[in-house]
Amino acid sequence: MKLRLGLSLSLVCLPLLADEQQDMDKLLSMSLSELGNLRVTSATLTEETLLSVPSAMSLYRREDIQALGVIYLHQLAALVPGFQTQRMDDSGLNATLSARGRHLGASSREVLVLIDGQRINDDWTGGSNFQDRLINIENAERIEFIRGPGSAIYGSNALMGVINIVTGGAKALKLGGGTQGVARASGQWQFGDQTRNLALFGALEQRDGHNYLLSEPSPDPATPDFVNARDPAELGDLYLRASFDEFRFSGRYQRRHSHDFYVVGYVAGDTGKANSDSWHTSLGWQHSWANAISLSGQLSYSHKNIELYAPTQLAPEPIFRPLQSIFGRVEELEWATQWTLQGPWQQARWLLGWEWRNPTLTDTGGAIVPHNGEAPILFDLSAADGRTVQGLFGQLQYPLLDTLQLTLGLRYDNYSDFGGHTSPRVALVQQLGDQHSLKLMYSEAFRAPSRVETGSRASDVLTANPDLRPEVAKTLELLWAHQWAAGLFSISLYDTELKDAVLDSFVAQPEPVRTWVNGAQHISGAELEWQYQWQAHWQSRLALSHIFHPGLELNTEASNLASMSLNYADGPWSAALYATWVSAKKDANEQDYPQDVSTVEYTRLGSRATLGMHLAWQWRPQLRITLHGDNLLNADYLDVAIRPNNAVGVPGPGRSWMLGLEWTPR
Template sequence: MLKTSLFLVGLLASTSAYAQDAAERDHASAPDVAASVAKTDDSAIVVSATRTPIEIDRVAASVTVLDKDSIDRSQDIGVTELLLRTPGVSIARNGGYGTSTSLRIRGAESEQTVVVIDGIKLNDPSSTGGGYNFANLLTGDAARIEVLRGPQSILWGSQAIGGVVNIVTPLPDGPLEGSFDIEAGSRETVSARVAIGGKTGPLSFRLGGQAFTTDGISAIAPAFGGVEPDGYTNRSVSGRAVLEIAPGVSADLRGYFADGRVDIDAFNADSPEYSLNREFVGYAGINFDLLGGRFRNRAGYGYTNTDRENYNPARARAITFDAAGRNRRFEYQGSFAVARGWDLMIGAENEKSRFRSVSPAASLAMPIPAPAQGRAEITSFYGQLSGDLIEGLTLTGGVRNDDHSRYGSKTLFAAGGVYRAPWGTILRANYGEGFKAPSLFQLFSEYGNIALAPEQARGWEAGAEQQLMDGAVSVGATYFERDTTNQIAFNSCTTTSADPRCFVPGSTTTRRSGFYYNVSKAYAQGIEARASLRPVKNLLIDGNFTWAEAIDRTPGAATFNRFLARRPRHTANGSINYTFDQGGSIGAAVRWSGEAFDNAANTTRFAPYTLVDLRGDVPITSQLRIFARVENVFDEQYSTAFRYNSLGRSFYAGFRGRF
């Protein structure tokens, strides 16, 4: 009965955890996606994933903003678990913590989502789709997380077909600030995080670090013979520093490094294999204001470096895979206050990517083959104008041109509007286009296909929100559609296939296990519904429901009108939280995921499942509190990737401090 009751609560409402930062602007705000914004009244929310901070009720696209209180209250260790509670998001994971994790927004491919930390795009050119693996992304020192849904390529370029996940770490306001979290729980899991910073004269800085370890679960599900636990460790550090050089001029440094090790299994059995992953992200820039602050500018250089290796100690040659991806990015962005309520954003970017990967044979008698290598360059220019046409109505339009070294020039357009009625109704409509060149791995790896065409997408959405009873009740819904042409997928080859693409390019006898190809067309549509209810001051009930269909629409294909793999059509999230007058809180969260399929032919089915979590915290002092939670209370057995395991019932407890 408890399980059923919590599930019904989850269907009542929607996630409405938003940040409480706001900025009153008579002119353009800093063009820094991670800009610090001053607090005003608690009802205002500012979105920075739009590349310049803007009030949420002036954003045409669908967006969810999670503030620090929401992050702390959820007690989630990984960013993936947090994002799963927001509308339109699903994941596929090959086991427990640290294993390969694909996150999809509105049924788009995982690599069609842009991930940003403090304004720096994260992507790995050596990964299969050139996107980001969420496996190693822990909540760390995140002060806010934003999810911007739908095509966002005007501002974020290639990859932003599904949407943008923006993570912002804080900068201090006082001379000394800090925080820490320590917790432990099931499967010898321990997580510890600490951060400290301060503001002294013209210098503001903050440094944070996190260490996480767990014995884990078998990556392969027990039903397929998985027995031994596969552990995971991750250590990460992040830092930011801003130096005010002169009035209106500042220098900015940002960095992030993560080092992870995870035990992995073979496709169909336990094995001693493990994988190493190291990620480094760096940024250096200068911000300067012109025209009395009306024209705010930023110029910077960003660098990302990802190294991955897989090892199997049971082989004569232990290393099984070695890959490296590098990105170098120069960018300029300017924000000009044309008039009161009207802002013009312009920008230019140049990104150079390269990758290297090799899979050595097990036998020492066979030489290590020459690595597959590739590189690409893309130069982009963009502009976006946003303005209040009449009171309550904000219109936005933008254009972007990407010039790719392999695929030439492509121009994209976007437009949208949002209307804020005096009686609390908000109406939104948005149209956007996306363009994503094939990844270097898809082109040049052992599974590569140099005949691939770029993916292109067009999407639109329309929605409404309504607040009642002075904000005590909030409801909303959004309908969306997206058409994608030339979507890239992987095709596995049988040992008897006659398809010439199942042979190594240039050979008619040497077979390969698969290749990348363009799906002629894919179509997605859906509805995201959400609501929140605060019947009394201390009680909050919220939740969301998503219906999202992602379908193969390739004419004449055997998979025509079949659902794209690993995308549940229906998902629901809900939570109930009660805060005591003394400061403690208790809460419950429920997630339901409907039927999905593991393969393009829709012959391997994932059954629906329901997960229930319980959590609570108690203040010891104004700066220290104890917390505890139980995840997957009913020990539900489920899978998001065929043959792979998932976490069962788990207990965690710890304490956190803020000073």
């Protein structure tokens, strides 16, 4: 599908669009005290405010996202306390998410990502960004970030954080083009009322990519060669959501095709590629009785497919003459259902739920293709089979006093391949008048080992461990939140003990090998979030994070994070300026590979600061012109490389600009 065709079709559909300007006006017209009363649902599956919810949470509304001009989830997550994002070397479109200093691999497996309550994390890697890369958030009504554990409700992968993207409906068309050959179009359309409605969203993007100088560590990681490369890509999204009385349906398709840059850690060149396609569908039903008891259920299906092709260098030959190429394909299907029953009991509220999933790997074929004309060597990346997951969970929210709320939660998960695990939760929320709340929370969360960790046959450096146990995070948190007419403020302290933490380590017996093992890890830190309305036209948002105890001596996560955004709106003009700062971190690597894999070296990657902006001008009642800029200072920085013998790091994108036209007719 060509972008030019998509742009033409979008122009034909212009008469279907309607006004979106009023939504932008809401950004500063709604006071922050009113924002504090907006409802969030991800932490308890019941409606709560930011003061009453028994979790550390951050909330971004559609108006906030539009004011910043961000398009993809990782761009927004970088502004949330405790969350880190970085680029990896498995493709040009991979941006990982991590929370509270815990990060393993390139797939964000410690953070659970949901779209309208449906799990996005795959079973192959355990993460959300291997097969669903660069999640588009243009049609998000709100995005709820749980900073901390969530397994008492959601089970595995809600170890250090949960992100729930709640989609909405709007009517708008956006066309844009910019530097690095970027051209994109997106459109939304909706009709109906609250009980019977239909919402559609689609987006296409094509980019030629930035210029990079990439490190190729073969044959000697200590003296790597450098290759000029780009990161061209084609991206497509389609989303449909419909409601009819008690029934609802959603369907989502995502296409991410990238070339050149790195593929699975190797400089890919013109022939390398990383192409992924994913489909998600769900059918839901909800019924409420007169006694306020409600039953809701959902049946969902997902189909994910990714193909990787990389010319590789496995012997001391010039990098421009690779000896062989690696091809890999992973196809994953999953059927799932979840049912929740909830209602009141005296002054309390109770909730019971059951979840069943059957993720199945249907194709894990791989091949090594020699460049000397010999026959390809065929192999499986892992066994092509599935496993069954069942979860039972319950929750009780009881007011011990008029201003003191107790939340008790418990979930039991059973995996067909390693057994069961129980995740408890206890929280006390003390309301101190109308403007303050004090929260004391304890949770246990877990992450089931992914198929990559227990059964992958693809790595020549890191061997899978079929005996790996689930890692368990025991977290104690203390949070104070303050809300007043002009602002919202919260500060939290957390302490997490990781039992059976999954780590990569050298094992000498029965033969020397690097593999995944279970160990222990202790992480503690603090997070601060502050929103303030300075005047009628100005708002700011500040996030600070510090990790007191990083858990590992050789930690690949930054210990200090800071971000800020400043928004202005007056008449036809609106502007946003946002910045992020990430402290230095260490990139663990194997500079003496393959001679000695028993030692781990590291490279220090310096701190970085990036600056972005979004400017909008209401040129006509129905037309808005926008200018968006990323990395305005053209900061040169490096991220952690996943390929063990890459001791240099992965370069981030430079400065970019995009000019846009938005049509939102009244």
